[in-house]
Amino acid sequence: MSPAAHLTATLDLIEAIAAARRPADAEASAWFRAHRHIGDSDRGPMLALAYTLLRHHARLGWWLERLRLPDTPRHRLLAWLALDNTPSSHLEALLRPLPATERALLDKLRGTTIAHPAMPDSVRLECPDWAAAPLQRRFTDRFAAEMEATLAEPPLDLRVNPLRSTREAMLADLRDLGLHPDPTPLSPLGIRLRQRLSLTRLPMLKTGEVEIQDEGSQLVAMLLDAQPGERVVDFCAGAGGKTLAIAAQMRNRGHVVACDVSEMRLKRAAERFRKAGLHNIETRLLASETDRWIKRHKHGFSRVLVDAPCSGTGTWRRNPDARWRSPEDQGLDSLVALQSRILASAARLVKPGGRLVYATCSLLPEENEQQVTSFLANHSDFRTVPTGTILQLDQPYLSLTPAQHGTDGFFAAVMQRGGAEAV
Structure with a gap:
């Protein structure tokens, strides 16, 4: 042109x-x-x-x-x-x-x-009014640094499909393509590319050897610690990125149910599952977070992931338009209430001794720690499992930010239901 x-x-x-x-x-x-x-x-x-x-x-x-x-x-x-x-x-x-x-x-x-000296901080840092107060409360003196990190262009993170390749092999193949990949520091399956490029240059995407997935999202899937042969639910599967990671972690053995309220998202997810060579995934369209299917399968799964719909504040560097849309339209309180209902309903699926992981791509305490505290107060049969027992991170909950970890902003809490069966 x-x-x-x-x-x-x-x-x-x-x-x-x-x-x-x-x-x-x-x-x-x-x-x-x-x-x-x-x-x-x-x-x-x-x-x-x-x-x-x-x-x-x-x-x-x-x-x-x-x-x-x-x-x-x-x-x-x-x-x-x-x-x-x-x-x-x-x-x-x-x-x-x-x-x-x-x-x-x-x-x-x-x-x-x-930048101009007369600009208010909210303008200079591109922080919408609805998010400014809770983010300032969370980050205090680190608020400006955290917001500046959300303005940077993110790298391209890939997750290796262990059923089709290894990270070492993919690093070598990417170097052969003239690229400069680095292994991600936290995820053992992650590869990071910092240069801007067309995805058509990555043939391993077409073969299913790798998937595009932020390192933080990879860690959330790892927290589920799904084992081969288990029954697992990804309750808000969306386009299926974490479902793919979970099924591969299970070595294509066992049963994974990818649930969502959007038929279109599940159709796109099913295409990704086939391309990745994963055959242990079933898609399940839910009418709502209280669909009858949930009651019929009460206590039927060893692991349940609730990647809840959220404000998306953790993805602002990747989706810069998101900061100027929801939840301003519907209100943060309404979103928090929906998350609470989803978490309580999905928890019914967890068997005694089973694991429940609640996750968001949000930086707001109202959607994260406060949500978990409220859930535990109303569900005495669940207790938290420190993430450090699963990942090499000294955190009670997984709490990632662009400024501190170089990932998108993610939160995850691991909870176990009391019972005789160990997780």
Whole structure:
């Protein structure tokens, strides 16, 4: 594509993301499917620029308000390019016509930086009002550092499928492709790639030898410690990333039930299971968190994972648009109440001596420690199991943050139901 066509197409993509109600990654995937003539060499830079604008959402909005210009995707793009020191003459040629108001925007921003001393901390750190108070309470003097870490572009983490390969073999294959992989420091199956690349360069994704999965998510699946031959439930399976890790951990033996309330997500998950060569997984569509299937299988499983729907604050660096959407729409209290109902219902599936793992990709105590404390207060037959007995982390609960661990933000608590059978 010519530079002009490339920038015009990028603006079209940015406008589509801004107008959509669904997450940016889903909208971008749909947009590229509708524009198949755009090749991989152009898609990567276009997507990177679109996500750069999302990571600077509040700051760009602040600048446009300061300059008294309408907050539009086009103005946001122009403002970023000016702040990034793209020559005005290039923009004049690439985004014609350029009216006087937009020329003035470029002139005023030329030579400045995205940060300004007059910016409030909430704008500078891209922290929405609904999350600021609980995050400040949690992190206190580390609040700024933790929020700055969520603004960084994340690496690409891969999880090796142990049924098809080894980490050593995959590291060697990735180096043969001219890449620079590193083993992840916490997960024994993880590989980290820090360079930006098209996924088409990774043939091992197509063969099922590796899956894309953040190291933190890999650790959550490891906490379940599912053994070959056991009966296991992934209660909120979604697209099936943790289900894949659990089934592989079981060496394709035993029975895993992947549950979700979305038929579409389960269909996509089933495709991933087949590609990975896993045959011990059953998908189960639930009408709600209190589906009758749960009562019929009470005390029927050795391990149950509840990866609960949450605010997603731990994934902000990977999904920068998420911080400006839910739970502001429905309220954090409603989300916490839903998590409580899901956890209580899923706990019915755990057999005596069995293990229940509650997890979120949230940084908020209301969704994490406070949720577990409330559950234990109402379920005296469960007790916590320190995560350090399973992982090499000295934590009572798994608590990961981008700033401290280089992963997405994850929380997980391991609980065991009292009974004669040991976990």
